[in-house]
Amino acid sequence: xxxxxxxxxxxxTEKGKDVELRCDPISGHTALYWYRQSLGQGLExxxxxxxxxxxxxxxxxxxxxxxERTGGSVSTLTIQRTQQEDSAVYLCASSLGTGGxxxxxxxxxxxxx
Amino acid sequence: QKEVEQNSGPxxxxxxxxxxxxxxYSDRGSQSFFWYRQYSGKSPELIMSIYSNGDxxxxxxxxxxxxxxxxVSLLIRDSQPSDSATYLCAVAWRGAAGNKLxxxxxxxxxxxx
Numbered sequence: 001x002x003x004x005x006x007x008x009x010x011x012x013t014e015k016g017k018d019v020e021l022r023c024d025p026i027s028g029h030t031a032l033y034w035y036r037q038s039l040g041q042g043l044e045x046x047x048x049x050x051x052x053x054x055x056x057x058x059x060x061x062x063x064x065x066x067x068e069r070t071g072g073s074v075s076t077l078t079i080q081r082t083q084q085e086d087s088a089v090y091l092c093a094s095s096l097g098t099g100g101x102x103x104x105x106x107x108x109x110x111x112x113x
Numbered sequence: 114q115k116e117v118e119q120n121s122g123p124x125x126x127x128x129x130x131x132x133x134x135x136x137x138y139s140d141r142g143s144q145s146f147f148w149y150r151q152y153s154g155k156s157p158e159l160i161m162s163i164y165s166n167g168d169x170x171x172x173x174x175x176x177x178x179x180x181x182x183x184x185v186s187l188l189i190r191d192s193q194p195s196d197s198a199t200y201l202c203a204v205a206w207r208g209a210a211g212n213k214l215x216x217x218x219x220x221x222x223x224x225x226x
Contacts, residue, residue: 043216104156
């Protein structure tokens with residue numbers, strides 16, 4: 001079956017611009033996660049959605065970052081007023097439910113110039 | 114601060130040998146443990162999950178968990194050049210809503226023909 005999909009695969013933006021990254025989870029997966037992987041750095045948790053519950057935003061690095069999940073499926077991660085330190089690969093993962101195995105999408109490589 | 118530690122490597126093994134990767138974690142309350150493989154420029158791919166003490170085998174991979182020692186390992190038998198990648202250990206914390214993962218920094222494995 002189809003895996004997690006993300007778009008765009010690459011995004012180059014100028015400092016100060018806003019960007020939107022999209023994630024389409026595996027069909028039937030109720031949990032959706034966003035992570036960030038910076039060059040030479042490990043994977044960093046950003047935000048988590050489970051069903052209709054309030055999201056866990058504890059990993060968001062600043063208030064410039066926000067995310068929403070519409071209809072319990074597709075999610076959008078928005079970064080406002082991008083900074084060079086936001087350059088990273090943004091990864092989305094989904095799981096069947098809480099405690100389940102997480103499967104990653106191909107990621108969006110964001111470059112802020 | 115919950116931490117997951119891995120030796121960064123590179124771990125160099127000859128083709129056909131056993132590669133042994135280790136991971137330690139800081140929180141005794143951790144319940145779920147995962148190994149991901151990440152090829153350069155690609156997203157993490159789940160290869161093993163383990164939830165209880167002991168060994169779990171899947172093909173050429175064996176995961177070993179020792180909760181008392183807060184230690185999880187991955188063995189790759191009959192290593193192949195295609196196993197050359199970075200292996201990420203991930204831990205889910207008890208009580209963490211939605212099983213968000215904390216990742217180790219990864220161990221780079223090089224399998225030499």
